[in-house]
Amino acid sequence: MKLLRTIALDPSDTFVFDVPAEPGDWAVSGAFRFCDRDPAKLIGKDRSAFRSGFLGVRSWGWSTLVQIVRATEDDRRAVVELLARQLVERFGAPDLAAARLAAEEEVAFAQSLCTHPLSALIAVHRAASDGEIRESFRRLQLREGQRHGKAFSFMEVEDDAETDSTLNPAKVSEEQWRR
Numbered sequence: 001m002k003l004l005r006t007i008a009l010d011p012s013d014t015f016v017f018d019v020p021a022e023p024g025d026w027a028v029s030g031a032f033r034f035c036d037r038d039p040a041k042l043i044g045k046d047r048s049a050f051r052s053g054f055l056g057v058r059s060w061g062w063s064t065l066v067q068i069v070r071a072t073e074d075d076r077r078a079v080v081e082l083l084a085r086q087l088v089e090r091f092g093a094p095d096l097a098a099a100r101l102a103a104e105e106e107v108a109f110a111q112s113l114c115t116h117p118l119s120a121l122i123a124v125h126r127a128a129s130d131g132e133i134r135e136s137f138r139r140l141q142l143r144e145g146q147r148h149g150k151a152f153s154f155m156e157v158e159d160d161a162e163t164d165s166t167l168n169p170a171k172v173s174e175e176q177w178r179r
Contacts, residue, residue, distance in 0.1 A: 002114035003071040003079065003107070004028070006056045006063035007121065013064055018045045021056025021063035026079045028106040029113075030055025030062070031126060031133050033091075039128035051126050057083050060090055065140070068113075068120045080107050113137055 006021040013020035021027065034042075034050050042050050053062030057079055071079075083103035084096055093099035113122055121140040126133055 001071050001073065001076060002068050002111065002118065003075060004054065004066040004110050004113065004122065005069045006054060006059075007065050007067045008063065009065065013062065016045065016048045016064065017053060017062040018049070019059065019061035021054070021061035022059040023063075025056030025058050025061075025063070026075075026082070027054045027056055027063060027066045028083065028110045029124065029135060031135060032102070032106065034126075034133060039126075039133065052124060054122075054124060057086065060086060065121050065123055068116055068118055068122065070118055076107060076111075080104055083107065 004027040006023055006025045006027045008020070008023040030049075030053060033055060037046075037050075039050055049062045052064055054064075054066045055061075056063055080100065080103045083106060084093075084099040087093040087099035087102055088096055093102065116122075116139050123138045123140055125136050125138070128134070
């Protein structure tokens with residue numbers, strides 16, 4: 001079984017997000033955190049979290065990248081339980097049973113993103129369109145012979161546009177899914 005964990009290749013998440021996720025935190029998409037907010041009105045660090053953040057389940061913080069890692073069924077159950085508690089305590093879910101159902105769905109979606117090999121890095125881009133949040137996911141591919149190091153050794157951000165052109169295709173292998 002595979003799940004997602006946050007990863008920090010450099011300190012940039014500490015500048016980009018109000019609350020950065022702890023490296024190695026179990027992660028889910030986290031788009032639900034914006035269900036009661038108008039994405040068009042988000043500014044600054046909230047906008048960054050909306051557009052490109054994965055939610056760290058324990059830290060309740062954001063990470064630009066996640067890594068596909070090996071997990072056990074016990075790990076999965078623990079992530080679901082932790083997320084369910086967070087949904088009650090931090091997001092106002094009515095009770096643990098309802099929160100657990102939502103957490104199961106979030107973790108299942110995170111698992112569905114793990115079709116690539118272990119250690120692959122995944123990035124997200126979110127946009128709002130016609131009242132819906134759309135997510136696209138990319139697998140970031142290191143250049144041959146390269147190990148995880150600095151983010152800019154394999155990824156280049158061109159601008160703050162709301163298109164999928166934010167990654168340089170010459171340096172990144174792209175695969176997208178639509179939620």
